[in-house]
Amino acid sequence: NAGVTQTPKFRILKIGQSMTLQCTQDMNHNYMYWYRQDPGMGLKLIYYSVGAGITDKGEVPNGYNVSRSTTEDFPLRLELAAPSQTSVYFCASSYRGDREGQPQHFGDGTRLSIL
Amino acid sequence: GNSVTQMEGPVTLSEEAFLTINCTYTATGYPSLFWYVQYPGEGLQLLLKATKADDKGSNKGFEATYRKETTSFHLEKGSVQVSDSAVYFCALSNKGSARQLTFGSGTQLTVLP
Numbered sequence: 001n002a003g004v005t006q007t008p009k010f011r012i013l014k015i016g017q018s019m020t021l022q023c024t025q026d027m028n029h030n031y032m033y034w035y036r037q038d039p040g041m042g043l044k045l046i047y048y049s050v051g052a053g054i055t056d057k058g059e060v061p062n063g064y065n066v067s068r069s070t071t072e073d074f075p076l077r078l079e080l081a082a083p084s085q086t087s088v089y090f091c092a093s094s095y096r097g098d099r100e101g102q103p104q105h106f107g108d109g110t111r112l113s114i115l
Numbered sequence: 116g117n118s119v120t121q122m123e124g125p126v127t128l129s130e131e132a133f134l135t136i137n138c139t140y141t142a143t144g145y146p147s148l149f150w151y152v153q154y155p156g157e158g159l160q161l162l163l164k165a166t167k168a169d170d171k172g173s174n175k176g177f178e179a180t181y182r183k184e185t186t187s188f189h190l191e192k193g194s195v196q197v198s199d200s201a202v203y204f205c206a207l208s209n210k211g212s213a214r215q216l217t218f219g220s221g222t223q224l225t226v227l228p
Contacts, residue, residue: 042218106158
């Protein structure tokens with residue numbers, strides 16, 4: 001009953017370092033998403049994917065990259081960490097089907113600090 | 116583009132008080148509307164949803180009605196409990212948009228015993 005699993009839960013990076021935030025889901029969902037949540041703000045979409053091999057930019061993609069080689073995994077890559085990327089990152093997934101109102105299922109988040 | 120405006124928080128209530136969190140939206144077409152809840156240290160969980168005008172979503176004593184004429188989806192609960200303390204997010208998604216969600220800024224609710 002894992003759902004959406006994110007690792008790590010916490011991380012501190014130095015400016016200019018790189019890292020990959022991992023996300024995997026076991027619900028066979030086609031759609032996957034990465035969001036960032038800044039204090040007092042709603043979630044902003046970074047990147048999303050509608051299936052293996054297909055990714056697209058969201059509202060705030062600068063400084064990030066993604067890949068989707070399998071249905072289950074959707075890693076988010078920070079190449080040159082900057083203080084503005086200090087945030088809580090959430091991965092989510094959703095069933096593709098035609099019925100409207102399919103919800104997104106969220107992981108527990110990765111809290112990232114760039115110092 | 117799409118946008119969601121939520122009542123600003125934080126909101127502090129006594130146990131058994133009535134709760135309303137206002138949410139209005141701007142969107143093209145007929146979006147699906149959602150309320151998500153985030154408990155401390157956790158990800159977001161779907162609380163309720165509505166997919167067409169006049170639909171009422173309900174769950175765990177919470178209700179919200181999709182009002183197209185006022186572009187609103189206000190969250191209500193008749194009697195809140197301490198365990199309802201959390202951050203509540205209103206969100207919408209459009210058809211054909213890979214179900215991308217547009218979120219409001221969230222409303223922090225604290226319920227005191």
